[in-house]
Amino acid sequence: MSDNKKTGAAADYGIMYEGSNLPAEKIAGIRGRLVSILGEEHVSDKEVDKIAYSKDYWPLALRWTLERKVAGMPDFIAWPENTEQVSQVVRLANEYGISVIPFGEGSGVMGSAIPVKGGIMLDMKRMDRILEINDEDLVLRVQPGMNGEILERTLVHKGYTLANIPQSIRCSTVGGWIGCRAAGQFSTKYGKIDDMFLSLEAVLPNGEVMRSKLTPKSSTGPQVDRLFLGSEGILGIVTEVALRIWPAPGKRVLASYVFDKLGDSLETVRMTIRTGIYPAVVRIYDRLETERHFLAHFKEVKNKIILILVMEGAAELVELEDKVSRETALANNGKPLGDGPVQRWFKTRFNVKEAAEFAPRDVVFDTIEVSTVWSNAGNLYNSMVKAMAGVEGVIIASAHGSHFYPQGVCFYFTFGGVPPKGTDGTEFYRKVWDAAMEACLIAGGSISHHHGMGIMRSQWLRRELGEGGFNALKAIKDAWDPSGILNPGKLVGGEQK
Numbered sequence: 140m141s142d143n144k145k146t147g148a149a150a151d152y153g154i155m156y157e158g159s160n161l162p163a164e165k166i167a168g169i170r171g172r173l174v175s176i177l178g179e180e181h182v183s184d185k186e187v188d189k190i191a192y193s194k195d196y197w198p199l200a201l202r203w204t205l206e207r208k209v210a211g212m213p214d215f216i217a218w219p220e221n222t223e224q225v226s227q228v229v230r231l232a233n234e235y236g237i238s239v240i241p242f243g244e245g246s247g248v249m250g251s252a253i254p255v256k257g258g259i260m261l262d263m264k265r266m267d268r269i270l271e272i273n274d275e276d277l278v279l280r281v282q283p284g285m286n287g288e289i290l291e292r293t294l295v296h297k298g299y300t301l302a303n304i305p306q307s308i309r310c311s312t313v314g315g316w317i318g319c320r321a322a323g324q325f326s327t328k329y330g331k332i333d334d335m336f337l338s339l340e341a342v343l344p345n346g347e348v349m350r351s352k353l354t355p356k357s358s359t360g361p362q363v364d365r366l367f368l369g370s371e372g373i374l375g376i377v378t379e380v381a382l383r384i385w386p387a388p389g390k391r392v393l394a395s396y397v398f399d400k401l402g403d404s405l406e407t408v409r410m411t412i413r414t415g416i417y418p419a420v421v422r423i424y425d426r427l428e429t430e431r432h433f434l435a436h437f438k439e440v441k442n443k444i445i446l447i448l449v450m451e452g453a454a455e456l457v458e459l460e461d462k463v464s465r466e467t468a469l470a471n472n473g474k475p476l477g478d479g480p481v482q483r484w485f486k487t488r489f490n491v492k493e494a495a496e497f498a499p500r501d502v503v504f505d506t507i508e509v510s511t512v513w514s515n516a517g518n519l520y521n522s523m524v525k526a527m528a529g530v531e532g533v534i535i536a537s538a539h540g541s542h543f544y545p546q547g548v549c550f551y552f553t554f555g556g557v558p559p560k561g562t563d564g565t566e567f568y569r570k571v572w573d574a575a576m577e578a579c580l581i582a583g584g585s586i587s588h589h590h591g592m593g594i595m596r597s598q599w600l601r602r603e604l605g606e607g608g609f610n611a612l613k614a615i616k617d618a619w620d621p622s623g624i625l626n627p628g629k630l631v632g633g634e635q636k
């Protein structure tokens with residue numbers, strides 16, 4: 140990582156990651172070729188565009204912005220319109236030895252789309268069409284640059300749902316969801332993007348186009364296309380995806396319960412799901428988060444744990460889900476609080492205004508989502524809260540359970556604090572992450588549930604996958620992309636702890 144100051148009229152800022160450092164004549168050659176493939180208006184090397192594409196939503200990169208630093212400076216931004224153009228750009232990149240970084244909407248929170256070695260940012264937003272909605276097969280074929288909110292609204296308008304509703308739905312794309320293995324708020328019933336995925340078309344690192352067969356399931360050896368799930372652009376560029384959809388739900392029931400103990404709320408969900416009942420939205424907020432989100436409106440939640448449920452689908456099914464979850468909550472010391480808190484959750488579920496309010500005041504915060512099996516849930520929660528709260532300067536360390544399975548749970552932690560005197564914000568941020576990841580690994584949890592690895596979390600990938608798993612993934616990357624063209628510095632390309 141370098142902190143080299145650029146010189147020149149508009150450039151009094153530092154750059155955190157080195158650029159491509161390619162000689163000027165090579166850059167000019169690449170520009171000419173990009174323009175011939177995409178047209179002048181779909182290639183930019185303007186400084187203002189390069190700065191705009193220098194980072195994603197990784198909080199450290201946002202912090203650097205406040206310090207007049209850019210994370211990584213690309214050489215070009217390119218906007219392809221079809222698979223052939225993507226393939227040609229990748230072939231050109233191999234020829235010239237320049238990186239290519241696929242880019243959706245840059246809402247990734249781990250730095251996965253940051254160009255650590257400069258290169259070509261391949262913004263996929265012009266490839267944003269719905270190609271087919273097949274009612275008989277309940278299959279959607281869509282291009283990767285499609286925005287999440289536009290996609291879901293269109294589907295609902297036509298009587299369907301994909302039901303992948305991440306909090307970032309307004310600022311993320313299908314390609315980014317595949318790249319990071321995203322999970323939406325309605326995941327307990329409908330699954331995560333991994334569960335919705337059926338097949339794809341992708342451009343491989345040598346420019347070849349691969350297309351997998353659309354089928355509900357096959358047994359034809361390992362499923363190569365699934366390697367793209369969570370691959371963060373290092374194995375290829377996804378140019379089309381087929382996803383499972385559902386008829387839009389008929390009925391929706393909202394319910395909430397409060398508990399004295401976190402364990403009772405978790406047990407309610409475990410026992411409910413165990414019967415084969417899958418509410419669409421299930422969220423359990425710990426004591427701190429319950430008060431933070433609900434106390435101003437519902438005094439009954441003081442010093443309590445809240446469980447939020449949304450059940451939707453065919454009317455008889457939803458009534459049964461409501462009945463079973465209610466009986467289970469009551470049997471586990473839950474007190475019904477009605478639909479009010481859930482209505483409130485619906486109103487506020489996309490709010491992220493804290494980020495804009497607190498970051499400029501030197502408050503350092505982030506969220507960390509991890510997962511584990513039920514038998515380890517209490518241990519993981521306690522270990523991680525304790526580890527984060529133990530870092531000097533941390534003011535809050537809290538969590539909610541946001542995605543649930545018959546086998547376990549995803550905890551979504553939030554930490555916030557102020558760097559102690561003499562400590563730089565970046566150093567403080569890294570200290571809290573170190574403590575959290577160490578605690579997670581020791582407790583046996585998986586270090587990411589749906590945000591992916593990016594620059595920040597890839598450091599722990601070897602420990603997460605184990606030596607064998609890490610080496611296998613690296614061997615695939617090295618064989619597919621021997622020159623390391625695609626999105627360097629992420630996953631196996633990241634520095635390891």
Ligand SMILES: Cc1cc2nc3c(=O)[nH]c(=O)nc-3n(C[C@H](O)[C@H](O)[C@H](O)COP(=O)(O)OP(=O)(O)OC[C@H]3O[C@@H](n4cnc5c(N)ncnc54)[C@H](O)[C@@H]3O)c2cc1C
Pocket residue numbers: 195196240241242243244245246247248251252263283284304305306307310311312313314315316317318319320321322323324370371372373375376377378491589590591626
């Ligand atoms: C406020 C906020 C809330 C969020 N809430 C959620 C949430 O509820 N659930 C969740 O899962 N995530 C959430 N995220 C994280 C983020 O939105 C997801 O990681 C999302 O999947 C990123 O999509 P994107 O289109 O913005 O991708 P980008 O950030 O542009 O890219 C992400 C990665 O995917 C790769 N990529 C993009 N397009 C392609 C392609 N066509 N082919 C191959 N690789 C590609 C990129 O190279 C990069 O490595 C949230 C983020 C924010 C800022």
